[in-house]
Amino acid sequence: MVDETEKQSAHRVVIVGGGFGGLYTAKALGHTPVEVTLIDKRNFHLFQPLLYQVATGSLSPADISSPLRGILNSSKNTQVLMDEIVDLDPQQQKVVLKGETLAYDTLIVATGVSHHYFGNDHWKQTAPGLKTIEDALEMRRRIFMAFEAAEKESDEEKRRAWLTFVIVGGGPTGVELAGAIAELAFKTLKRDFRKIDTTEAQVLLLEGLDRILPPYPPDLSAKAEVSLTRLGVTVETKVLVTNIDDNIVTVKRDGQEEYIPAHTVLWAAGVKASAMGQVLADRAGATLDRVGRVMVEPNLSLAGHPNIFVIGDLANFPHQGERPLPGVAPVAMQEGEYVAKLIKQQLLGNTIAPFVYKDFGSLAVIGQNEAVVDLGFVKFDGPLAWFLWIFAHIYFLIEFDNKLIVLLQWGWNYFTRKRGARIITGEPVLNDDSLYQPPISSQAPVKV
Amino acid sequence: MVDETEKQSAHRVVIVGGGFGGLYTAKALGHTPVEVTLIDKRNFHLFQPLLYQVATGSLSPADISSPLRGILNSSKNTQVLMDEIVDLDPQQQKVVLKGETLAYDTLIVATGVSHHYFGNDHWKQTAPGLKTIEDALEMRRRIFMAFEAAEKESDEEKRRAWLTFVIVGGGPTGVELAGAIAELAFKTLKRDFRKIDTTEAQVLLLEGLDRILPPYPPDLSAKAEVSLTRLGVTVETKVLVTNIDDNIVTVKRDGQEEYIPAHTVLWAAGVKASAMGQVLADRAGATLDRVGRVMVEPNLSLAGHPNIFVIGDLANFPHQGERPLPGVAPVAMQEGEYVAKLIKQQLLGNTIAPFVYKDFGSLAVIGQNEAVVDLGFVKFDGPLAWFLWIFAHIYFLIEFDNKLIVLLQWGWNYFTRKRGARIITGEPVLNDDSLYQPPISSQAPVKV
Structure with missing residues (x-):
């Protein structure tokens, strides 16, 4: 007190x-x-x-x-x-x-x-953004439910729409999401399904400008695009999203409208x-x-x-x-x-000089062993950039227990390519009581 | 395929x-x-x-x-x-x-x-049970929100109702919940608040029969009760819950009705x-x-x-x-x-003998360094029982990454008495847009 x-x-x-x-x-x-x-x-x-x-x-x-x-x-x-x-x-x-x-x-x-959905706030329902824990769990639910739905879908075309992931916005968040989803589809989940081949998934990263990671120097943007492509991401620049609904993303490329059938659309475009x-x-x-x-x-x-x-x-x-x-x-x-x-x-009665930002550089991660780093006096990519990214993030994780546990999770993921947290939660789970209709006597097949 | x-x-x-x-x-x-x-x-x-x-x-x-x-x-x-x-x-x-x-x-x-709410299914809203991840997150939300609400409450009596936690049912789940909440209130959260003293919290474990952990031998039940009391839990046996509403639990003890003002009621009584x-x-x-x-x-x-x-x-x-x-x-x-x-x-055309259950014993945990173990040929409690409980649970955690991470979390919690996962999530978070009412020109205090 x-x-x-x-x-x-x-x-x-x-x-x-x-x-x-x-x-x-x-x-x-x-x-x-x-x-x-x-x-x-x-x-x-x-x-x-x-x-x-x-x-x-x-x-x-x-x-x-x-x-x-x-x-x-x-x-x-x-x-x-x-x-x-x-x-x-x-x-x-x-x-x-x-x-x-x-x-x-x-x-x-x-x-x-x-x-910021640029005046299209109704896209929010179909294309969630990533700012809160709840946003992240909603994205997680959609990503993993898409693979489950694809596994149950017998129609070829519908199945492809379930296996198409569209990430709108080629800034750091879009790049990180695209890289991580590609790793899921092409590595982590590869052996988990029996009917679908998860490596047939399409991961599309759409950017309106002429290159991804626009705030970075152009050669790092180019390197990031090469790395993403190697991971299996399809990077498309100079593409504008003009509409998003339940299973179709409409884009404009060189003035032409195109339609992308996709159930999972993630928003990383504006704030x-x-x-x-x-x-x-x-x-x-x-x-x-x-x-x-x-x-x-x-x-x-x-x-x-x-x-x-x-x-x-x-x-x-x-x-x-x-x-x-x-x-x-x-x-x-x-x-x-x-x-x-x-x-x-x-x-203490003193004044101080205006604020000056000390820029220690920029980091964006693409996937395992892949990141781009711009320290101003030097730029690089690849495993060293990735290690620097890991180090910087662990360093700033405020509480010591978080640091240890994240490091351990990452170490485990690195060597096994597993991801323990791919659980789908938060949706109201139907109690099975609500599905089964007890027989009325006339249709009862057996005496109770 | x-x-x-x-x-x-x-x-x-x-x-x-x-x-x-x-x-x-x-x-x-x-x-x-x-x-x-x-x-x-x-x-x-x-x-x-x-x-x-x-x-x-x-x-x-x-x-x-x-x-x-x-x-x-x-x-x-x-x-x-x-x-x-x-x-x-x-x-x-x-x-x-x-x-x-x-x-x-x-x-x-x-x-x-x-x-199973014994015919009182409407208690479900006020007294959630613990079977799913969503149940657990709902309990977590209620427990930690209760401390936050108490911190903001100026009325003494209302504050006490926020700091009263009632656990209905003295089986293993009830004992575990009561022990863990007592550790939260009396140890983990002790220094986190400025207006309330979390050690004034009341943790009540209510059991209808004459002792907690009824399936265990009576002397282990008695030992568990002593350990819980030492942790700060109030154990009440031969008490029947007759009604639960938003802030009052009604109980019957020796035929007399009593009222317990409490906002947080957790159900561990029946399946x-x-x-x-x-x-x-x-x-x-x-x-x-x-x-x-x-x-x-x-x-x-x-x-x-x-x-x-x-x-x-x-x-x-x-x-x-x-x-x-x-x-x-x-x-x-x-x-x-x-x-x-x-x-x-x-x-292979063979038959096998009927099922026989091999009983390796029972374990119930109460808190740090406290558990009771009944191996049939021997019963004990205290730190050794607790270590056996930890070992058994880690051993059966199916995936290796879960084992390592849980062990690490526990190790960290053990030495620091911290709990990293005490975050409140899942509630729809109000966007602050919905609270602020922009001024109509007549009331605007400043020119925009």
Whole structure:
């Protein structure tokens, strides 16, 4: 229990969102003379970069999730609140939550982004995106159910539609999903079925621009495409998706419409800012960019509101006056640590220099032994890039137990090509009571 | 692919249910000259004895699940079908599935049991039982949400109701759940909250008979009660639950009604046979016992139907003319192996002796370093019993990767008292878009 009088006097920092941005701010403010409240609607931090491995049956949700309370329980100045933000009053310095209203001296908003279907929100039902644990389990269910449905389907054409996997969007998430599904179909599941040949599956990666991994240098994009093709993925660039329904994806290529029969369509194409962007615009006059991200000052604060900061994927920080910083974990972590430092220095009466992002490079994984790495001064691909990717991800998995278990899972998967987490869960399972119709006496074949 | 002519001539064994009974039958029939079809509505075998650890946040669903296709993929004579049984025609020797109709020469039914609320099926909503992965995740969600709700509750009395956990039924599952929740409240979560003291939680284990673990010798029951009490569980025997609603459990003790305010009620009190028992009664004249289990012949077949076998929890096998064998994994495994042997010998023209269960003893775990063991010739409790319990469970975890990962999780939990899987998932997560009401111009505090 915090002493009540002390509680009144301490500088109150409220952080909204327990992703990389919010969590790293909270961690950096632990054991300092401020009072921290971290608000999240979930009770755990999610290591999103590995979410595609939950979707494709390599890892379990808890392997890449850490309870926020557990991570922060030694920071006695920090409380975690499982709640959702409803509104904001910057004049009164209060956030309105579902459960209560909370006063702040400094507010940090780090609520991230969600999927963007470019005005086609009804595609969401047919082509789920990948942001939450539930999204990942839904993708997992669809991927593995597709193989089961194909095994039971006797019609050749319908079977092919079950064995066609379309991934929309050739950024890192699309590349990772396509690579992992190809490994499933062509390696992991190869001997599991009796009627279908899983190696006849089609894995299509569709990208609207002229190359996959557009933020990377062109030669790495080319290398990634070669690696994906070697894994069995069909990479198609300059292809626009114009419609998605239950079993047909309509695409436009060179102005011509084409139809792809496919039951499993996964969305990795676009993101838009979470609703907090709009709240900041309406209540605090924030300027939003095209996808709803909040334009921030050089010190990550909101123009006209020096005690409100926006960090992580939700922030548009014009990096050296150029493109905004990408929505990746290292940016959010560094922004969180910067804001924590700024608050601590402000309390000492000091100012600090504007935020500068230290770019340690970019990594995208394609499959086993395959990744591309761009460290700025050097670019490479292949097994070394893959090992670097593994090392970086294990290093940043926050809790030590997650690190060990993920490493062990990966080691096991590497040598056996098995994936233990390819279980289908979450669908309401019919109780067999509901299927069997007891005989009425006239049709009863036997005496009961 | 099986050669079509060979397929016509081979003896067709159809197994319904991929639990311990069905899976062990299928495993024992692999690489033999019969054609095996294993039907299950799920795509995985579930190691039910550890399900309570999923419910209490120690393990992930995939840690205790193995994909059936993966376990059986080297048995080329075996196909796995993800389907559900709708009806049975013993005269035509056919099972009717949702997707197709399947002919058999020998049928093995191993569909197990489900919860039994003794005529109060509406309690199911308030007091979930523990049979499936989804059940376990629902229990997990309720347990951890209760602590979150208590942290946000300012009313003393309501807070106490959130911190009261009632487990109905003092059998092995009830004892395991009560022990694990007590460890959560009094050890794991101790430092995680700021407003509540989790050690003020009440964990009540209610049993109608005069002692917990009724199938065990009385002195082991007494020892288990002492161990549970030491962990912080309140054990109450000779208590009947007469009503369960949203926040009150009504019990009868010595004829007097009492009311226990509690939000979290977990059901571990009774089981009833799955609907296949009724199908066998209606279609094949099977005799059912009081809870719907199927009475079987000394060789586990159905009276009058020598080619239909019922094994596992669904079967009532009058053990040495006494009580039926208990619904535990070793019974189902031995029955499955027995039936597989019987089929193989029958095909060679031989008969085999009736089934005899080899009882290697009983184990029930209470908490860390605490278990009770009854090996018949010797009974003991404490750390040695606990180590034996761990060894037995790891030994039987079917797939090697599950064994390693569970062992590692346990090792980590043992030394840190952490539980990595205490994440709350599966609930539809409100998109924050749905909470914020954008200002209408009249109330807008700032110009947008």
